[in-house]
Amino acid sequence: MPTPLDSDDLLNALRDAGARITKPRRIIIQILADKGDEHPDAMDIFRRAVRQDSRISLPTVYRTLKMLEEHGAIQRHAFVDGRSRYEPADGPHHDHLIDMDTGAVIEFQSEKIERLQEEIARELGYEIVHHRLELYGRKTKV
Amino acid sequence: MPTPLDSDDLLNALRDAGARITKPRRIIIQILADKGDEHPDAMDIFRRAVRQDSRISLPTVYRTLKMLEEHGAIQRHAFVDGRSRYEPADGPHHDHLIDMDTGAVIEFQSEKIERLQEEIARELGYEIVHHRLELYGRKTKV
């Protein structure tokens, strides 16, 4: 069961792309790999980055995110609110359950759903490249 | 099996909301209800609206869309490209398969998937309010 890419994996993704490992990139990657703050948006990352090096700029954050995304090292999600949020790419695909009251994002994974999706696509004459499943819900009262 | 809301349903949604039926709103609703062009974005709607009345403005399109959305008469989707696309609300929930080559949006519906989703949410202690499932794929070569 592969785990999400960590700091070193992300750095390697950049190296493989022939990119230079700069100080801003190191900082951004460290933030992305931090398990504490999941699914940050660009501004979240920028704010945290500035705390480590006040000279970092927002465009650099966007450029780094785009680069990592293009190389499959991180994934970009566009939830209902419009802006994009990011997380390290991960071996097995997972989906999201969004808590409508707290905004918390819970990850889950279901083989059965994955298989059903393949089946449905096949029936429609398609092959799935990727997908996105988001459940929006509320905690059931106990 | 309920069908998507048509022109009259959308107009009624506005009436129920106590809103006035203006010429721009009539035109916008007519475009939304048109089965020919599905999932248009605000600009698509604006361009088509201008052809019927050159004085219509883009803000009016946005205002009308927001109003219809707030009253549940249309649904807003945010696919990968960032901008929002709209369609008349619909009885039975359906999901989308997006053709990655042509951008075509195919609707489908699966009871099984709906049930699996409920089940997964229940296991996580949640009750689903709504969800979004998008498959991105390519036509299988024959």
Place this chain on the structure above:
DNA sequence: TATGTAAATGCAAATTATTTGCAATAAGGA
């Protein structure tokens, strides 16, 4: 270890999608 060069950065300004303030217009009940 010093150094040249292309890649990356920071800044400011541009884009894109969407929203808002406000004076002018028009819907629809009296």
Place this chain on the structure above:
DNA sequence: TCCTTATTGCAAATAATTTGCATTTACATA
């Protein structure tokens, strides 16, 4: 028909993201 108030169009404001460009920096090579 007339009056009141919602709605409109315009222009300008936001918000998220991207881009142009002169300066800085990583890092391969000497």
